Amino acid sequence: MSEQNNISCACEGGEPKAVETGGGTGKGVGRILVLQILAVAAWYALYLQLLPFSEWFAYGLLGLDPVSHLGSAVQFFVYDTPKVLMLLLLVVYGVGILRSFVTVNWTRSFLAGKRESAGNVLAALLGVVTPFCSCSAVPLFIGFMTAGIPLGVTFSFLIAAPMVNEIALVLLYGLLGWKIAALYFATGISIAVVAGWVMGRMRLEPYVEDWVREIRAGEATDEPHMTWKDRFTYALDSVRDIVGRVWKYVVLGIAVGAAIHGYVPEGELAGIMGSEAWWSVPLSVLLGIPMYTNAAGVIPVVEALLGKGAALGTTLAFMMSVIALSFPEMVILRKVLKPRLIAAFILVVGCGILIVGYLFNAII
């Protein structure tokens, strides 16, 4: 159980740097709150200026023609890059504060008393906000098992956690619009709930590795008490950590988007990934399994696929498969799960993704 080399995981390179917070303990909170309100106001004022600025920059300063490909591509890039980055800053900060409450231990004890079905829904939703990285999947799995959380509920969490998160949602919203972001959220949660529930029905408990079932875990440790100031610091740390890691994907994604905006003729991929080819959905799911990246990394690809005329259902299926069904994560989970359970996991989640793919190809 011990030899485990460096696992490449979706949360690589996280180096939270210490944030220097000076000053006293109690009275600082009020000042921080005021500063935050001012920061949000400034954020909003700046946000409103982005569109006029981008138009001035592309058409006024550079003198490009608004109807030309180059002009609209430049304007799109200059507008979207700060827009998405600013949204990311705000959302990651907010979720960071939320996350300082919803820790793994809190989620574990919260889910411990829940039945299935309701438990599946709660686990999937908590998967969105609980701090999780695939490196941590094994200790988390042990924690859930030893707390008596049903296997199916645990899987609802494990499916939702990497797949549906604030970064994916902000990027989808910023690059592809709120409809696709909402669609992704709803279908991702549904897959996690239903797949977890189905796995609960399949009586897979015997296929959890024996040593896991024999573990007598220690009492969960009390979390160190966090003051509001600690929570703000925690949120600020997560902004540095996450935005510092994700910004390059954002810029890349928008550059791809800008290029499509101006140049790429539509319909090139339509033959392969268009909605008329029935085998395109299973093919994208299969293609997605060996690929592994986090939600941020796959979105530029998704954007390019959609821009080139791939069908929405097929593209969503591909994205979900890349994130939720990844070979490296299976290797990590193999430490606690027997192969049959892993196979069941891939099969059930894969079917869920297939259904989503076909559904959206059919209705859109």
Added chain:
Amino acid sequence: MKILVMGPGCPKCEQAEKNVRDAVAEAGIAADIQKVKDFQEIAKYGVFSTPAVVIDGEVKVVGKAPSKKDVLSWLK
């Protein structure tokens, strides 16, 4: 003083270990720093999220790599 750094070996866990070692070196204390990679061992401490740092049996941080400054404050 006995310090356990828990985690299977992902980049964050290594960051945690490095910060702990740096802090111990800076504080100039003699401490026995061990890396715990065994999941059963980790679970015994009631730790379900990695990385985690345990000093003399007391869990100091769970689920994130502490900064050097954090570690220094625990060493006092």
